[in-house]
Amino acid sequence: xxxxxxYPTPPGATTSPSLAVLEQLGASCPNLEKWQKEVGLxxxxxxxxxxxxxxxxxxxxxxxxxxxxxxxxxSACCGTGLW
Numbered sequence: 813x814x815x816x817x818x819y820p821t822p823p824g825a826t827t828s829p830s831l832a833v834l835e836q837l838g839a840s841c842p843n844l845e846k847w848q849k850e851v852g853l854x855x856x857x858x859x860x861x862x863x864x865x866x867x868x869x870x871x872x873x874x875x876x877x878x879x880x881x882x883x884x885x886x887s888a889c890c891g892t893g894l895w
Contacts, residue, residue, distance in 0.1 A: 815830075815862075815864070816830055816831055824850060830855060833851075833854055833855060834851065834874050834876040835874050835877045836878060837850045837851055837874070837875075838871055838874025838875045838877065839874070839875060839878030839879065840876050841871070844866075844871055846869050847865075847871050847874075848865045848866075851865060852865070865892075
């Protein structure tokens with residue numbers, strides 16, 4: 813949560829909030845290793861400096877969020893003042 817508050821938009825990006833990127837990658841990555849690699853590339857994070865990328869339950873959470881109706885996803889609240 814602290815990281816998301818510091819970096820609401822990925823470095824170099826102007827459209828998708830970081831939370832939406834995590835949801836999208838959670839949906840498209842078949843396993844933890846692939847998710848770690850893709851998140852690292854997309855959000856410019858280093859695995860050895862980002863311990864939450866080791867949490868498989870977090871990946872499962874983002875997979876579940878990505879399967880929700882778009883307006884009901886956690887990322888739908890970004891920029892609305894609700895989080």
